[in-house]
Amino acid sequence: MNYVDGFVLAVKAENRDLYRRHATTAAGVFKEYGALKVVECWGDDVPEGKLTSFPMAVKREPDEVVVFSWVEWPSRAERDEGMKKVMADPRLQPDVMTMPFDGKRLIYGGFEVIVDV
Incomplete structure (x- = not known):
């Protein structure tokens, strides 16, 4: 089963x-190194929570929008190999590409797909 x-x-x-320009460039690099799909979603209906929420998780400021994205890979092994190449690719290095977000507040993780309908 795929890995996300x-x-x-x-x-x-x-x-x-x-x-969007940053994400489009990054998506091309991810796909070049084996990703099956890259999806970027701009927050449209992302409510504040009382205990937890997406805005709270990223410490969203009043002038910011929450972005939710995922990269789909054929497997964990192919993701591990592809991600090494992605992270080393010169097109995505901070001295080449300006990061349009605060990377210190980026939340990420790898997930094994258990249901895909």
């Missing part, structure tokens, strides 16, 4: 186009 890397982050609303 998930991401939640906050992006300044005014940086939507910049983020």
Whole structure:
């Protein structure tokens, strides 16, 4: 079964186009190194919670939007190999590509798919 890397982050609303360009470039690199699919979602209905929520998790500021994204891989092994290449790729290095978000507030993790309907 496939493997998924998930991401939640906050992006300044005014940086939507910049983020889209960044995400499009990154998606091409992920796909080049074996990802099956890359999905980027701009928050539209992301409520504040009382105990937990996406906005609380990323410490969203008033001028920011929550972004939810995932990368689908054929397997954990292919993800591990592909991710090494992605992280080393010069096109995604901070000195080449401006990060349109605060990476310190990025939440990410790898997930084994257990239901896919």
